[in-house]
Amino acid sequence: MFIDADFCGAFSAKFLRRAVVDFGKHDSIPGPTKHIIESADKPVPFLLTNPSASSGFLARESGPLLCKNLSAMTTTRRLTPAALTCTAFFVVAGCRSLPNSEEPSSPLRVYSPRPASPEEEITLIRADSEVFAAVVRAQLRAGSDEYPFHIDELRYDARPYGTRSGYPEWSAGVQGAAPELYFARAGRSAIGQIAENRKRILQLRGVPQGSPFNYPQCAGVRVPKPPPSRRGSTARARVTDVHAGCPKKPESYVTVGLPLRGQPEGLRNIRDSRGELVDLNGDVWTTLVDEYLAGPSGWSHAQYAWLFKRSRWSGRLELAATIQTGIVE
Secondary structure, three states: OOOOHHHHHHHHHHHOOOOOOOEOOOOOOOOOHHHHHHOOOOOOOOOEOOOOOOOOOOOOOOOOHHHHOOOOOOOOOOOOHHHHHHHHHHHHHHHHHOOOOOOOOOOOOOOOOOEOOHHHHHHHHHHHHHHHHHHHHHHHOOEOOOOOEOOOOOOEOOOHHHOOOOOOOOOOOOOOOOHHHOOOEOOHHHHHHHHHHHHHHHHHHOOOEOOOOOOOOOOEOOOOOOOOOOOOOOOOOOOOOOOOOOOOOOEEEEEEOOOEEOOOHHHOOOEOOOOOEOOOOOOEEEEEEEEEEEEOOEEEEEEEEEEEEEOOOOOOEEEEEEEEEEEEO
16 A cells, blocks of 8 residues: 555654653642641642653664665566556655655654753652651661661661762663653752751651761672682682671661652562562552661662552551662672
């Protein structure tokens, strides 16, 4: 079947159009930061109505082989005038509708996050305050039977993901866990306000906050000790203690990502820390929690996705499941 160029242009313009994030509107804007902090443990309204992200299409086109090799074709059978006319019609029309591979290709369109509006930044700040307060509350309730475990030397970094920009420096490896898929990218001042709100929540809970630790001469807890020297060796090999540079007392460092609305696609139909399949519905929020632990026996880094669901009785977000997304020891 032949399709002309006008139809192809209309088809591509209709179906290859870039998606747009549709944020809801609200008649009133929340009050100052003090009100946001005081209501961190209470249900708050959200403006987000469509937690999907705009994405670009990467397209490469190449010229049709029929048009490219037309001059090199040789006929081995005589064509009738009607067949020749029909063949020429399709060849010429095809060459008009399809681009030439020898022409310079147009630059690829790559998706870049859209800057957030002031209203969207306020929505993100309020959502982060509630989710972060829920993380701290669940961490303080943790015991020793199942994850999350109680941490003696508990310390939080108030910055989202523990980075200066407030956004992850590398992908979490979980499909649908990019923060820009749920909120437009916030500016520096909004990220600074989020960090300040988190500091006040930690102060209200009596949890210390601080910068990360760094022990370059401390190996992971799973790193084995070097093997002893072979028997009969004249030179005595020096055995290196891979944990000599580790801290004498246990230390911890916890970071919390930005709030993600719902349960990301990469976290569906997999088992949580208790071995149960997680399939939540309702008012669900997810965030990535990274735990860095260091002690005399080495260091470890584990990342978990914490999923919260709003309780019908209290109206607050309660921890519903935790899923390990990565571990380095």
